Amino acid sequence: MKVSRQDHYTDTIRGGVLRDTPQRRHVYDLLRDEHSHPTATEVFLRAKKGMPSISLATVYNTLETLVACGLVKQVHVDREPTRFCPNLEEHGHFVCEHCSRVFDIDLAAERSQQWSLPAGFTITHHEISLRGICADCAKSEIQNPKSEIR
Amino acid sequence: MKVSRQDHYTDTIRGGVLRDTPQRRHVYDLLRDEHSHPTATEVFLRAKKGMPSISLATVYNTLETLVACGLVKQVHVDREPTRFCPNLEEHGHFVCEHCSRVFDIDLAAERSQQWSLPAGFTITHHEISLRGICADCAKSEIQNPKSEIR
DNA sequence: GATTGATCAAGAATAATTCTAAATCGAGAA
DNA sequence: TTCTCGATTTAGAATTATTCTTGATCAATC
Structure with missing residues (x-):
């Protein structure tokens, strides 16, 4: 259900000093809709479809922010690129x-x-x-x- | 006990097509004597003390070989540099x-x-x-x- | 001693990630 | 509304662990 997802995102993001930016929401929504544990680069490629101007640096920054908020988790497999997971x-x-x-x-x-x-x-x-x-x-x-x- | 250690190394290394080279023995002995889970670079720095000519590339190659033999294990901590562990x-x-x-x-x-x-x-x-x-x-x-x- | 394939060494190349610096944005103050 | 200031975004440079490349070296066998 979309409502509770947005609420959790909103509560968490707005709770601190963090801004609810289009980029952050876009990346977060994308992650929530997929369960394929994408890497930062994969997130970037998918994010560009709906937001062509987004940069890889922003994706890295956003993912770091979401992880710091506890909205997504990092998944490490050996030393392969870090993957991101919305399953809390x-x-x-x-x-x-x-x-x-x-x-x-x-x-x-x-x-x-x-x-x-x-x-x-x-x-x-x-x-x-x-x-x-x-x-x-x-x-x-x-x-x-x-x-x-x- | 030194004997069984050397035996295990010798058996494993000589069992295949692999040569028992000074570099391999040196790196292996070093790892067996430390239990600090060193990174490749740390192994390299320690290895140079007893074998100043050894190269970082050789340390990487050797560690890869030892891992492939099953003589040491890799330890991954998030995406930090890979560490190596003689505890089988x-x-x-x-x-x-x-x-x-x-x-x-x-x-x-x-x-x-x-x-x-x-x-x-x-x-x-x-x-x-x-x-x-x-x-x-x-x-x-x-x-x-x-x-x-x- | 020559041959051959494994090993070693030095440095270049790769790739994920972080850093830097400048441009942009947005929320609140005036 | 317009200004201000700090947060955010962006492009690209920098970093760093690791792998790759290439030629030299070595050790066992012919």
């Missing part, structure tokens, strides 16, 4: 080594704090990333197998 | 946001496969990285608090 729920990511798609993985809430840390350590953030083969690719592998995965 | 046990990493040190975190074996994946997905690899404040920094924070963590 507790979750990890699965990257298919064959098609490179990134999938959200639900993390059972009860497991999230069960790390056996040494005494005195405090967690502020965690990132779980899994690699492997997704169901689609596993299926097509069976039909036309190729050994050169990766 | 199943483990994750904790990065202190204050001192930037990286700590190995034991992952209870029974937990390692408990991800609730969609049907048909296969995991080949996973990386768990936690962020927070380590015990040392938590202690010194109490003594002279600074709000500008990060």
